[in-house]
Amino acid sequence: MLNYILRRLLILIPILIFISLFIFVIIKLTPGDPALVLLGERATEQALNQTRIKYGLDQPLHIQYFKMMENFFKGDLKSINYKQNVISVIINRLPATLELGAAALVIAIIVSIPAGIISAIKRNSVFDYISMSIALLGISIPVFYTGIILMYIFAVKLNWLPASGYGGHIWTTEGFKYFILPAISLSFVLMASTTRLTRSSILEVIQEDYIRTARAKGVKEKSVILIHAFKNALVPIVTNIGNQVAGIFAGAVLTETVFAWPGVGRLAVNAIFRRDEPLVFGCVIFLSAVYVIVNLIVDLVYTLINPQITYD
Amino acid sequence: MISKYLIVLLGFNLLTLIFSLSKATNNQDNLISYLIFALLTLALGFLINKVRKTNQTDSNIQTTSNLTWKKLKRNKNAVFGLIIIIILVYISILAPFIMPHDPLEMNWGKTIQKPSLEHWFGTDEFGRDIFSRAIYGVRIALGIGLLAVVLNTLLGTFLGLIAGYYGGRVDNLIMRAIEMWNSIPFILMAIALIAALGTGLLNLILVVSITGIMQFARVIRSSVLGLKKADYVLAAKVMGIPDRQIIIRHILPNCIAPIIVLATLRIGEMILTIAGLSFLGLGIQPPMPALGSMLSSGQQYISENLMMSIVPGTMILLIVFAFNLLGDGLRDALDSKLSN
């Protein structure tokens, strides 16, 4: 087990090196001049050159890459735009995104797992039909569209919730209000697939022998579903949630833009637009690392719910 | 069984062909539509012929594809999705013939109008007809979606086949690359790539088509891993059939099922990704009518004319929804585990 975790973390190193090279190439392929974006349209050629020299943009590419890598790992890669350490810029923004993602995840789980279970039990019923349709509609609407509509209804028309922005951590009362709309609109992405997966894996498990045995033994229907079926259906559901982490990040990029949310997704997009090369570099590497680690955790959670899986 | 539906479609095609013949040569766009439509009609005729033949010979024996079709037909959702897709495909091919207005024609005196007899869904901020733009938008969305999916499928399947079949170092290399690819949030990747390559239509197709490869390759690889241990693959090896041929003749045809399912589900995702990029201003560039850009500019007029956002929004929803329905149905039909 420990070996497994270590190996997974070791694999992270070549992956990150590859990613860093890859993103570096993309950054350098991107037309545009970080110095120009920083100084603005009125900048003179002399000022531009000065800035380029300051950020080492005048050096050969391979030296720029190694410099970037070196500084990144030393922890003093500085964002051109924020003039701060890239890592601290990202870490400062991370809670907003992680909390948003977690809130969306929780909403999705709270809604979709019961919905999926009921759909599975009452297969082909009206409830099943409706919840499946809603689930499918959920992933068929662009996430930014749901965001605007929610904002329009709940903030502008009803004036119940703040329209946009970040009001502090989710566990503060003030902050919580700000979380509701973006988290709901982001949770749509997850809800659909989780509901459908819960339904189909419960259905699959129900048909297996040990469930039949349990039923035949006279175990109550409720406990059949909850204890036996659900426990065994959990593995694919957890896998799916793990896979959705990428989806959350992607959705977050759009949701954060709609709700003027100070998260990592928007930071990364703005960094790309502003040609803040070190920050783009840092964001991508950081997000990738988070993704890999979250997936590692998901894999470990498997072992808890399914003792048959071991990683030795 | 299938031929009954096909004959109805063929009849429809023939009638429309005759009807639209006069309009066919107006411009390049119409001509392309007309040619595709004529090809479609030919293909339908050919299909009817083939279906009839097979139905005559073995009526009692069920081939796999026949069985799949039957299961699919029993799935009401999938049939519903399929019908929507067929209608959308027809709409997009016939777009130049059925649009009431030129989707690009501006009218400064009639901006942001509510629905009327002349403009069924009203007009947008340039006085352009929303209905015509939506129809044309569906055409572009489907065109791009299909093209990107084909590219995506080819690349993903190729990588998956190679990784799964050769295993070892090749597999390791490809899977690591996929893992790496996978760990970069794809929308960021798309944004970075579009920023690097520029916002052309071709670039857009390229970028969205490479963003979904990993999922594809992974699934194909795992089914290849199973298939390559099948005795008929071993038999082919013993017979000295070259690897390339084994992959093409024995492995590929047997993982068509997951490929079809994945590809169907991908189309929806791609259209959503393109819409998302349009929202950030990186999608299809104006003046070409694109659903995503229509939607995101419609949002600016949400209180003036709801139609500006509802129409493209609904169209996106319809396309994605239909493909998801069909994809789900196909998965159920092709997956033996849930078949009964």
Place this chain on the structure above:
Amino acid sequence: MESKAILEVRDLEVYFPIKKGLLKKKVGEVKAVDGLSFTLKRGETLGLVGESGCGKTTTGKAIVKLIEATGGEIYYDGREILNMSPREFKAIRPKLQMIFQDPFSSLNPRMTVGDIIAEPIKFHRPQENIQELVEHYLELTGLKKEQLSRYPHEFSGGQRQRIGIARALALNPEVIIADEPVSALDVSIQAKIINLMKRLQEELGIAYLFIAHDLSIVKHISDYIAVMYLGNIVELSPAKELYQNPAHPYTKALISSIPIPDPRKKKDEIILKGEIPSPLDAPSGCKFATRCPYATTKCNNQRPKMEVISNNHQVACHHWKKINS
């Protein structure tokens, strides 16, 4: 009449490494086939018998190079094939064919019978009339040419096995490795397939390496029989001799377990105690020692060598003389 050896296997070894730990270090190996030797003569059949897991299928696959052998030599028609370059081996490939155990998975479900049989011909004999040849082999194996355009799932197990045989024959092989070709079939059909194989052997002069997990099936088709236990041959003998005078205690046990159709005959079945040990930790001495009723300390410490009992009859047992006296 001494016919020439078409296939000779010498000290064949197939080891699978076991990898473990952080860096996937090799910590041991599974000795699936551990020094195996036999000779197959032109037009004859060698039955290779053993319990499942003893390495007989691995042996078969190693001979057709589906699995890479870690040691030993294999001679086809006097030429060593294990160290041959892929290009050289290409010419020999068609001569060494295989029939698989499961007739359901050995045929590509998406190809018609005609295509399945035509495929090897297209690659190896492209200049010939493919259609004609396909029909020829189909009829040779007792199928009708009307069935050419059908798919495998429309056939029964026996018919499918015939298709598999036809496909192998299409390359004009000299040797066919038959990997338990009938064990997945009904008893009534088993005989038919075996008879077909016998007939084909007579007509075409093919040599079979007939792999089976019990002695009853190979009895009628084999000229020689080799009994395998945990990666080694423990006894090798002409078929009749083996049934009449089994020398190895394992062979004796196998023979005694054959159901006897005649109830009047007395039956003294030897029942083996214990299970076949895992090849991961095979006993260091005689591999059969853990289950052998005659085992001594010598058996536990020293591996027995093949000893010649009589003409063509060999056995690997320290105590064969004592047991059979």
Place this chain on the structure above:
Amino acid sequence: MRKKLTLVLVTLLALFLLVGCSTQQEAAVQKEGQTSQNNTETLKIGIAKEPANLNPVLISGLYGESLAGNIFDTLVSFKENSAKASPALAESWEINKAGTEYTFYLRKGVNFHNGDKLTADDVKFTLEAIMNPENASPSKEFFEPVKMIEVIDDYTVKITLKNPYSPFMMALGNPTAGIIPKKVVEKIGMDEFDRNPIGTGPFKFAEWIPDDHIKLVKNKDYFLAEPNLDEVIYRPIPKAEVMAAEIQAGGIDIASDLLPQDIKKLSQDDSLVVKTVSGLSLKYVGFSAQIKPFSDVRFRKAVYYAVPIDDVVQGIFGDTGDRAYSWIPPSVFPDDNEYMKAHALKQNEDKAKELFAQLKAEGILKDGFEFSIYSPQDPYRKKVATAIATELKSYGLNAKVEALEWGTLLPLLKKGKAGIYIMGWGSVPDPDRWTYKIFHTGSAMNFSKYSNKVVDQALEQGRRLVGSDKRGTEYKKAMRKALVKDYIHIPLAFTNVTTVMNKNVEGFEPSPQGYFHLVTDKRNVTIK
């Protein structure tokens, strides 16, 4: 099983610790914000884009300048009257007759936010920092004519110019010339100062959470008056429709950069007040003077004829902009709009067709020639580009729109690679600032790469002349040549500055440059 559980828990814990570290940092900031929340007057301003810097020396862009205007003070002020300088940090000043020597007498008793006294040293330091090429200041160019800065005594500073330079006072009054504390900057460095600015202005910098908000708190000791507001929060809201939703929902008190349709809608809301001033900014269509066929004046005229500019401007800018005919806004000297309007081209399909046909016949405009109309990602300019591209398509021209983000667009423009582009300009009310950088050969903002001797000479002359009538003639000459002879640009609209604010915001007026002036000698914004 138990072993596994602990391992999983340990991994989870490690991850949370990682996040936790950062959370703590935030929590500290949060606390500080919360304590001052009760009974405080907080003004929330929505801005479309987050400023890139807050250090006057490095600032570029409207919002950076706007914020800096409230943190820093300049020697002279144009805050209330955008054409005439009024005293700020300098109580009075003298200019010699040749217009080359400026002497400023500083106000006494002005303190920086950290308590340090403002002296002539700080002024000298600031201006020299702008001129120092190492700092790569975007506003360096405005101080190019400076020859020497002398500190006469603690409160007197003398600036000598190489030659007369009429817009020099404007340069000193711009927020980009806000005076920074020498001691502090020398200690922490330019870059660090950018994130921790210290000025003399009415508000102190408090915190900056990127992409979320920038918070300023009041400077009780501000030399003009104690600000009524306790806190000002600037919130970047990138989408105009979200900005409109926010002002309605009450998330912000002042909204800027709204779309015309939203302004119309919001003006019907009783709880909101809409205020408009005619602004000092222009949107225009530019053509390349280097790339064929755009370099041919007939092509530019043909486009002018082909597009119904009046309709486009009315349709897209609505009430937020007026049709422009010249580059220099009517409120800025010299007003030549009558002449320019009379010579502007009106839509004329026949003439457009004729010109296009001519160009085609001569092979200058090739068949199937495909070109892009470049525009930034702002809704107005993107729409203009779309409208022009659509119109040109109906003439059989293969035009498409490329709405790019700044990062891609700017280098393109700088290199003169954009054939047609839609851009904007906004500046102080001085004709030089409106023309020189755009039309003079080789200037930084000359995206058209336009070069004309007559225009160059007129612009150079305009800089040197101080007498106002003569100066006006030069600028008129330059503009007439460039715009209604060469048609190098099509001016589209002078856009107004419209702000929508909550009814209980009192004393706030939008400034023509789009700045948010909260405390000046004439106003002190408050919330009822």
